[in-house]
Amino acid sequence: MEGTVTGEVYLEMLCSSILPPIHALYENSELSYQQDGVPPHYHRDVRAFLDENLQGHWIGRRGTFEFPPCSRDLTPLDFYLWGTLKDVVYHKKPVMLWDFHAEIRAACAAIRINTLTEVAQPTARHCNRCLAANGNHFEHPR
Numbered sequence: 139m140e141g142t143v144t145g146e147v148y149l150e151m152l153c154s155s156i157l158p159p160i161h162a163l164y165e166n167s168e169l170s171y172q173q174d175g176v177p178p179h180y181h182r183d184v185r186a187f188l189d190e191n192l193q194g195h196w197i198g199r200r201g202t203f204e205f206p207p208c209s210r211d212l213t214p215l216d217f218y219l220w221g222t223l224k225d226v227v228y229h230k231k232p233v234m235l236w237d238f239h240a241e242i243r244a245a246c247a248a249i250r251i252n253t254l255t256e257v258a259q260p261t262a263r264h265c266n267r268c269l270a271a272n273g274n275h276f277e278h279p280r
Contacts, residue, residue, distance in 0.1 A: 140235070145181025152187060172197040174216070218257045222249070 141147070160169070171192055173179040180199045188196040197203040226245040232238040267276050 143178050145178045145184055148178035148181065149184050149187055152184065157191070168195070170195045170197060170203075173201075175199040214257045214261055219249075 143151075157171070160171070171188070173196070175198065178184065185198075185200060188198070188201065194202045223242060223245050226248075227238065227241045230241055232241050270276070
């Protein structure tokens, strides 16, 4: 994708390329969609669309559920993936846009599946603890 992601652009992405494959993959399943608090995700038309199409099942700024606090357990992509990709891509200092895209693709391809699994495991453990506590507060083990 090229250009700036505005609220209108993000809404089009939700309608055409984000939610349809998710629904196809998880048809007949109840799922929740989580997005962070960047301005395009907070656009009024985006929130109205999510309210209408994912009634009570979206997480984000002013959503049914507020976006979670900055927790390594809840947002592993924020704490691992984006920083790792930036380190790798910017280290090579791509100048042209197509070089930049190629470096991003190469950096993503170089991440081992085991690494992604290890990064995501705390999220699964946290969710299991939350389920065991019936959604109530619980202590983090030390």
